[in-house]
Amino acid sequence: MSEFESYGVTAGIWSGRLLADNAPARIRLFHLAAPVAEAQVLSDGPGAWKVEVAIPPHCLSDGMQSLILMSDDGQDEALSPSARHLATLTLVAGAPLDTDLRAEIDLIRAELDLLKREFRRYAAART
Template sequence: MDRFESLGLKSGIWQGILRRDTAPVRLVLVHLGERVGEARVTTGDEEGSWRIAAAIPSQKLSDGVQSFILMEDEGKEGEALQPGAFHLASLNIVAGRQLDHDLRAEIVLLRSELDLVKRELRRIALGN
Protein backbone atom coordinates (compact mmCIF):
# COMPACT_ATOMS: atom_id res chain seq x y z
CA MET A 1 0.00 0.00 0.00
CA ASP A 2 1.15 3.55 -0.72
CA ARG A 3 2.36 5.55 2.25
CA PHE A 4 3.26 9.23 2.03
CA GLU A 5 5.34 10.72 4.83
CA SER A 6 5.42 14.52 4.81
CA LEU A 7 8.81 16.03 5.60
CA GLY A 8 7.27 19.47 5.95
CA LEU A 9 7.56 22.80 4.21
CA LYS A 10 10.91 24.55 3.79
CA SER A 11 11.70 27.55 1.56
CA GLY A 12 8.32 27.18 -0.15
CA ILE A 13 8.89 23.52 -1.09
CA TRP A 14 6.67 20.82 0.40
CA GLN A 15 8.70 17.62 0.60
CA GLY A 16 7.90 14.06 1.47
CA ILE A 17 8.73 10.40 0.96
CA LEU A 18 6.40 8.05 -0.91
CA ARG A 19 6.95 4.40 -0.05
CA ARG A 20 5.95 1.93 -2.76
CA ASP A 21 7.55 -0.16 -5.50
CA THR A 22 6.88 2.01 -8.56
CA ALA A 23 7.22 5.74 -9.13
CA PRO A 24 3.99 7.70 -9.59
CA VAL A 25 3.22 8.68 -13.18
CA ARG A 26 2.34 12.26 -12.24
CA LEU A 27 1.65 14.20 -9.04
CA VAL A 28 -0.47 17.34 -9.30
CA LEU A 29 -0.73 20.05 -6.64
CA VAL A 30 -4.29 21.37 -6.22
CA HIS A 31 -5.49 24.47 -4.33
CA LEU A 32 -9.21 25.34 -4.02
CA GLY A 33 -10.04 22.88 -6.79
CA GLU A 34 -7.52 24.41 -9.20
CA ARG A 35 -4.35 22.77 -10.52
CA VAL A 36 -1.44 24.98 -9.40
CA GLY A 37 1.57 22.85 -10.30
CA GLU A 38 3.18 19.44 -10.48
CA ALA A 39 5.51 17.77 -8.01
CA ARG A 40 9.00 16.54 -8.85
CA VAL A 41 9.66 12.85 -8.17
CA THR A 42 13.19 11.50 -7.60
CA THR A 43 14.55 8.20 -6.32
CA GLY A 44 14.58 7.97 -2.53
CA ASP A 45 17.42 6.87 -0.26
CA GLU A 46 15.90 3.43 0.35
CA GLU A 47 14.64 0.81 -2.07
CA GLY A 48 10.93 1.30 -2.69
CA SER A 49 10.95 4.97 -1.74
CA TRP A 50 10.49 8.10 -3.83
CA ARG A 51 11.31 11.66 -2.79
CA ILE A 52 8.53 14.11 -3.63
CA ALA A 53 8.99 17.90 -3.88
CA ALA A 54 6.16 20.32 -4.70
CA ALA A 55 6.65 24.09 -4.91
CA ILE A 56 3.90 26.03 -3.14
CA PRO A 57 3.06 29.10 -5.27
CA SER A 58 3.56 32.22 -3.14
CA GLN A 59 0.63 33.98 -4.83
CA LYS A 60 -1.70 31.35 -3.32
CA LEU A 61 -0.70 32.24 0.26
CA SER A 62 -2.72 34.75 2.25
CA ASP A 63 -4.14 35.23 5.74
CA GLY A 64 -6.15 32.30 7.01
CA VAL A 65 -5.94 28.62 6.15
CA GLN A 66 -4.77 27.51 2.72
CA SER A 67 -5.09 23.82 1.84
CA PHE A 68 -3.00 22.13 -0.83
CA ILE A 69 -3.78 18.62 -2.05
CA LEU A 70 -1.30 16.29 -3.74
CA MET A 71 -3.16 14.18 -6.32
CA GLU A 72 -1.80 11.29 -8.37
CA ASP A 73 -3.07 10.48 -11.84
CA GLU A 74 -1.98 9.02 -15.18
CA GLY A 75 -1.97 12.31 -17.10
CA LYS A 76 0.83 14.01 -18.98
CA GLU A 77 2.65 17.13 -17.85
CA GLY A 78 0.53 20.26 -18.21
CA GLU A 79 -2.76 18.40 -18.72
CA ALA A 80 -5.82 18.85 -16.53
CA LEU A 81 -6.28 16.43 -13.65
CA GLN A 82 -7.53 13.10 -15.02
CA PRO A 83 -10.72 11.33 -13.88
CA GLY A 84 -9.98 8.80 -11.18
CA ALA A 85 -7.12 10.80 -9.66
CA PHE A 86 -5.98 9.55 -6.24
CA HIS A 87 -5.71 11.84 -3.18
CA LEU A 88 -2.19 11.16 -1.90
CA ALA A 89 -1.70 13.84 0.79
CA SER A 90 -2.75 17.30 1.93
CA LEU A 91 -0.96 20.26 3.48
CA ASN A 92 -2.71 23.00 5.47
CA ILE A 93 -0.91 26.31 5.91
CA VAL A 94 -2.12 28.77 8.54
CA ALA A 95 -0.97 32.36 7.99
CA GLY A 96 -1.80 35.67 9.63
CA ARG A 97 -3.72 35.83 12.85
CA GLN A 98 -4.04 32.74 15.02
CA LEU A 99 -7.19 30.75 14.29
CA ASP A 100 -9.43 29.63 17.11
CA HIS A 101 -10.07 26.10 15.88
CA ASP A 102 -8.41 23.61 13.58
CA LEU A 103 -11.92 22.83 12.36
CA ARG A 104 -11.66 25.74 9.94
CA ALA A 105 -8.70 24.07 8.24
CA GLU A 106 -10.74 20.90 7.84
CA ILE A 107 -13.66 22.82 6.33
CA VAL A 108 -11.38 24.47 3.76
CA LEU A 109 -9.91 21.07 2.87
CA LEU A 110 -13.37 19.54 2.49
CA ARG A 111 -14.49 22.39 0.23
CA SER A 112 -11.42 21.94 -1.94
CA GLU A 113 -11.99 18.20 -2.22
CA LEU A 114 -15.69 18.74 -2.93
CA ASP A 115 -14.77 21.08 -5.80
CA LEU A 116 -12.64 18.30 -7.29
CA VAL A 117 -15.48 15.78 -6.95
CA LYS A 118 -17.99 18.17 -8.54
CA ARG A 119 -15.66 18.85 -11.47
CA GLU A 120 -15.16 15.12 -12.08
CA LEU A 121 -18.90 14.40 -11.89
CA ARG A 122 -19.61 17.17 -14.41
CA ARG A 123 -16.93 15.81 -16.73
CA ILE A 124 -18.38 12.29 -16.51
CA ALA A 125 -21.96 13.55 -17.00
CA LEU A 126 -20.93 15.46 -20.11
CA GLY A 127 -19.06 12.44 -21.46
CA ASN A 128 -15.64 14.15 -21.65
Protein backbone atom coordinates in the same frame (compact mmCIF):
# COMPACT_ATOMS: atom_id res chain seq x y z
CA MET B 1 -0.32 0.54 -2.49
CA SER B 2 1.21 3.89 -1.67
CA GLU B 3 1.88 5.87 1.47
CA PHE B 4 3.12 9.44 1.70
CA GLU B 5 5.15 10.68 4.66
CA SER B 6 5.31 14.46 4.78
CA TYR B 7 8.59 16.07 5.84
CA GLY B 8 6.93 19.50 6.06
CA VAL B 9 7.67 22.80 4.39
CA THR B 10 11.13 24.37 4.23
CA ALA B 11 11.85 27.56 2.27
CA GLY B 12 8.56 27.21 0.39
CA ILE B 13 9.21 23.58 -0.67
CA TRP B 14 6.88 20.86 0.59
CA SER B 15 8.80 17.59 0.68
CA GLY B 16 8.12 14.03 1.64
CA ARG B 17 8.67 10.39 0.86
CA LEU B 18 6.30 8.23 -1.13
CA LEU B 19 6.36 4.47 -0.63
CA ALA B 20 5.05 2.82 -3.79
CA ASP B 21 5.95 -0.04 -6.08
CA ASN B 22 6.33 2.32 -9.05
CA ALA B 23 6.77 6.06 -9.38
CA PRO B 24 3.55 7.83 -10.32
CA ALA B 25 3.51 9.38 -13.78
CA ARG B 26 2.60 12.75 -12.29
CA ILE B 27 2.12 14.34 -8.87
CA ARG B 28 0.46 17.74 -8.72
CA LEU B 29 -0.36 20.26 -6.03
CA PHE B 30 -3.93 21.59 -5.94
CA HIS B 31 -5.25 24.73 -4.28
CA LEU B 32 -8.92 25.75 -4.46
CA ALA B 33 -9.60 22.78 -6.78
CA ALA B 34 -7.08 23.95 -9.38
CA PRO B 35 -3.61 22.55 -10.13
CA VAL B 36 -0.95 25.08 -9.11
CA ALA B 37 2.34 23.15 -9.34
CA GLU B 38 3.85 19.86 -10.43
CA ALA B 39 6.05 17.91 -8.04
CA GLN B 40 9.52 16.59 -8.73
CA VAL B 41 9.82 12.84 -8.05
CA LEU B 42 13.23 11.23 -7.52
CA SER B 43 14.20 7.69 -6.57
CA ASP B 44 14.94 7.29 -2.86
CA GLY B 45 15.77 3.59 -2.70
CA PRO B 46 13.79 0.48 -3.64
CA GLY B 47 10.05 1.22 -3.55
CA ALA B 48 10.60 4.75 -2.25
CA TRP B 49 10.40 8.12 -3.98
CA LYS B 50 11.42 11.57 -2.78
CA VAL B 51 8.72 14.13 -3.62
CA GLU B 52 9.30 17.89 -3.65
CA VAL B 53 6.92 20.61 -4.78
CA ALA B 54 7.34 24.37 -4.62
CA ILE B 55 4.37 26.17 -3.09
CA PRO B 56 3.50 29.10 -5.37
CA PRO B 57 3.42 32.46 -3.58
CA HIS B 58 -0.12 33.20 -4.79
CA CYS B 59 -1.34 30.28 -2.63
CA LEU B 60 -0.23 32.05 0.53
CA SER B 61 -2.54 34.60 2.09
CA ASP B 62 -4.10 35.43 5.44
CA GLY B 63 -6.24 32.72 6.95
CA MET B 64 -6.19 28.97 6.41
CA GLN B 65 -5.21 27.52 3.05
CA SER B 66 -5.46 23.84 2.15
CA LEU B 67 -3.11 22.33 -0.41
CA ILE B 68 -3.72 18.83 -1.75
CA LEU B 69 -1.13 16.51 -3.28
CA MET B 70 -2.59 14.18 -5.93
CA SER B 71 -0.98 11.53 -8.10
CA ASP B 72 -2.35 10.31 -11.41
CA ASP B 73 -1.29 8.83 -14.70
CA GLY B 74 -2.94 11.45 -16.90
CA GLN B 75 -1.22 13.74 -19.35
CA ASP B 76 -3.89 16.40 -19.81
CA GLU B 77 -5.04 19.12 -17.41
CA ALA B 78 -7.87 17.07 -15.88
CA LEU B 79 -7.28 14.41 -13.26
CA SER B 80 -7.47 10.88 -14.59
CA PRO B 81 -9.96 8.41 -13.10
CA SER B 82 -7.04 6.64 -11.39
CA ALA B 83 -6.06 9.79 -9.42
CA ARG B 84 -5.12 9.22 -5.79
CA HIS B 85 -5.04 11.60 -2.85
CA LEU B 86 -1.57 11.48 -1.27
CA ALA B 87 -1.63 14.20 1.38
CA THR B 88 -3.17 17.45 2.53
CA LEU B 89 -1.21 20.40 3.87
CA THR B 90 -2.97 23.13 5.84
CA LEU B 91 -1.19 26.45 6.14
CA VAL B 92 -2.24 29.22 8.51
CA ALA B 93 -0.85 32.66 7.79
CA GLY B 94 -1.55 36.07 9.23
CA ALA B 95 -4.46 36.39 11.59
CA PRO B 96 -6.76 33.39 11.16
CA LEU B 97 -10.42 34.19 11.32
CA ASP B 98 -11.72 33.32 14.77
CA THR B 99 -15.11 32.41 13.30
CA ASP B 100 -13.50 29.78 11.04
CA LEU B 101 -11.75 28.13 13.99
CA ARG B 102 -14.89 28.26 16.14
CA ALA B 103 -16.93 26.70 13.36
CA GLU B 104 -14.42 23.86 13.03
CA ILE B 105 -14.46 23.25 16.79
CA ASP B 106 -18.28 23.26 16.82
CA LEU B 107 -18.30 20.73 13.99
CA ILE B 108 -15.84 18.47 15.83
CA ARG B 109 -17.93 18.69 19.01
CA ALA B 110 -21.10 17.80 17.11
CA GLU B 111 -19.41 14.79 15.50
CA LEU B 112 -18.05 13.66 18.87
CA ASP B 113 -21.52 13.96 20.45
CA LEU B 114 -22.96 11.87 17.62
CA LEU B 115 -20.30 9.20 18.09
CA LYS B 116 -20.85 9.11 21.86
CA ARG B 117 -24.63 8.83 21.44
CA GLU B 118 -24.32 6.01 18.89
CA PHE B 119 -21.76 4.15 21.00
CA ARG B 120 -24.03 4.34 24.05
CA ARG B 121 -26.98 3.10 21.96
CA TYR B 122 -24.87 0.22 20.65
CA ALA B 123 -23.59 -0.68 24.14
CA ALA B 124 -27.13 -0.60 25.58
CA ALA B 125 -28.41 -2.88 22.81
CA ARG B 126 -25.70 -5.46 23.53
CA THR B 127 -26.62 -5.83 27.22
